[in-house]
Amino acid sequence: MAVPGNAERPLSRPRRRNVLSHQAILDATGQLLTEVGYGLTIEGVAARAGVGKATVYRWWPGKGALVIEALSGALQRVPVEAATGDLRADLLTAVRRAIEIFAFAPQNAVIPALAADLMGDPVLAQQFRDQLLRPRRSVVASIVRAAVERGELPAELDIELLLDLYAGTVFYRVVVSGEPVTDTLAEQLVDLLLDGKPPLKTARKGEESTSS
Amino acid sequence: MAVPGNAERPLSRPRRRNVLSHQAILDATGQLLTEVGYGLTIEGVAARAGVGKATVYRWWPGKGALVIEALSGALQRVPVEAATGDLRADLLTAVRRAIEIFAFAPQNAVIPALAADLMGDPVLAQQFRDQLLRPRRSVVASIVRAAVERGELPAELDIELLLDLYAGTVFYRVVVSGEPVTDTLAEQLVDLLLDGKPPLKTARKGEESTSS
DNA sequence: TACACGAGACGATACGTTCCGTCTTGACCG
DNA sequence: CGGTCAAGACGGAACGTATCGTCTCGTGTA
Numbered sequence: 001m002a003v004p005g006n007a008e009r010p011l012s013r014p015r016r017r018n019v020l021s022h023q024a025i026l027d028a029t030g031q032l033l034t035e036v037g038y039g040l041t042i043e044g045v046a047a048r049a050g051v052g053k054a055t056v057y058r059w060w061p062g063k064g065a066l067v068i069e070a071l072s073g074a075l076q077r078v079p080v081e082a083a084t085g086d087l088r089a090d091l092l093t094a095v096r097r098a099i100e101i102f103a104f105a106p107q108n109a110v111i112p113a114l115a116a117d118l119m120g121d122p123v124l125a126q127q128f129r130d131q132l133l134r135p136r137r138s139v140v141a142s143i144v145r146a147a148v149e150r151g152e153l154p155a156e157l158d159i160e161l162l163l164d165l166y167a168g169t170v171f172y173r174v175v176v177s178g179e180p181v182t183d184t185l186a187e188q189l190v191d192l193l194l195d196g197k198p199p200l201k202t203a204r205k206g207e208e209s210t211s212s
Numbered sequence: 213m214a215v216p217g218n219a220e221r222p223l224s225r226p227r228r229r230n231v232l233s234h235q236a237i238l239d240a241t242g243q244l245l246t247e248v249g250y251g252l253t254i255e256g257v258a259a260r261a262g263v264g265k266a267t268v269y270r271w272w273p274g275k276g277a278l279v280i281e282a283l284s285g286a287l288q289r290v291p292v293e294a295a296t297g298d299l300r301a302d303l304l305t306a307v308r309r310a311i312e313i314f315a316f317a318p319q320n321a322v323i324p325a326l327a328a329d330l331m332g333d334p335v336l337a338q339q340f341r342d343q344l345l346r347p348r349r350s351v352v353a354s355i356v357r358a359a360v361e362r363g364e365l366p367a368e369l370d371i372e373l374l375l376d377l378y379a380g381t382v383f384y385r386v387v388v389s390g391e392p393v394t395d396t397l398a399e400q401l402v403d404l405l406l407d408g409k410p411p412l413k414t415a416r417k418g419e420e421s422t423s424s
Numbered sequence: 425t426a427c428a429c430g431a432g433a434c435g436a437t438a439c440g441t442t443c444c445g446t447c448t449t450g451a452c453c454g
Numbered sequence: 455c456g457g458t459c460a461a462g463a464c465g466g467a468a469c470g471t472a473t474c475g476t477c478t479c480g481t482g483t484a
Binding site: 253255256265266269274403 | 474477478
């Protein structure tokens with residue numbers, strides 16, 4: 001569980017806090033995140049939570065940290081999909097999950113806006129990576145690592161790069177290039193690793209667009 | 213040349229404008245972009261350009277469009293690197309250029325912040341892709357297309373996907389995952405296409421970090 | 425003479441801080 | 455034990471600052 005206002009305190013007096021208010025703030029943040037996205041305001045959160053603005057600022061340095069913790073809480077309540085042992089199927093599931101997160105996340109992609117804030121705040125960036133990114137990555141990483149140990153993938157596979165390839169291509173299509181994000185994309189990306197073949201145009205079936 | 217306030221005008225009266233002011237605004241935008249990044253304000257631009265705020269709003273709908281046009285102007289003044297005909301070398305150059313743009317762009321990455329704005333404004337997104345993205349992509353696309361015609365790459369190569377793979381991985385590392393962006397990354401990405409081999413960890417020489 | 429211009433006032437938000445008066449809590453003391 | 459008390463977190467509200475996008479001037483120019 002994340003400890004927000006943990007700036008090194010004397011600890012002699014372990015600063016109490018109102019658990020109900022704390023949770024109400026996180027809940028309000030989650031609601032507003034789905035309603036107005038990252039454009040939410042601290043004032044709005046405080047009002048929704050029935051809380052003084054100062055109380056929010058007392059425990060969180062700003063919108064970014066607040067959103068990260070709210071998303072982190074929601075993430076922990078989402079069950080991790082089981083690995084079937086079928087590498088292709090598991091990887092397809094992973095890429096499809098990335099597509100869901102980046103392209104169809106609540107209220108038009110919170111992540112890109114949040115990411116922009118991360119660029120100027122290393123502390124916030126670290127928090128984001130620890131609380132949100134690492135848990136997701138470790139799920140896929142363990143799938144791949146297991147396949148390596150079974151001998152299905154080469155031992156020198158650069159797993160971190162693989163994760164960035166998958167997520168990065170999807171993210172970039174949604175945020176920058178605007179190219180369509182379809183299920184075909186997921187298959188092309190997985191083929192890239194498993195068949196060692198370059199990204200080919202393949203006639204496939206299902207097509208969906210990213211335009212929400 | 214980009215036309216800024218091109219919101220369909222009567223055209224019967226070709227609305228005169230002060231060319232000097234127009235250029236002064238774009239110049240001021242470019243300067244502030246390198247000084248404070250995308251956090252620049254319209255007021256700041258107007259002040260720097262010695263122009264009334266209303267004059268800026270008369271010709272541009274907002275910060276996003278203004279920044280896009282300023283960047284577009286700067287882009288046109290950058291010469292396109294020549295294609296050597298050596299596919300690997302040309303692709304390496306292209307990926308390295310992507311690294312420069314995303315990781316070392318003036319004032320800590322304007323693109324991510326701009327991208328966040330694109331998510332909620334399809335018109336702006338189209339403008340961004342037409343004026344900034346397409347020119348860059350077409351340079352690399354033509355290199356790849358030439359290699360396809362020489363038979364060095366398969367005819368069914370999905371070029372758009374290839375471009376997203378290269379740029380997306382770099383972009384994602386800089387903006388989201390925070391993994392290091394080194395020259396090794398460029399080589400790994402190019403190997404991925406040319407050797408058809410999965411992303412392997414390879415012992416190479418030069419290492420640089422993305423932390424500005 | 426029509427209109428773009430520079431200047432800047434304007435109302436509206438949102439920011440982050442600061443005060444208030446109240447209430448909770450942990451530590452101390454009788 | 456059980457009462458007292460100060461620290462400090464609370465909801466609430468007002469503050470000054472900053473930026474937004476609009477609007478209105480009077481000037482200058484084509």
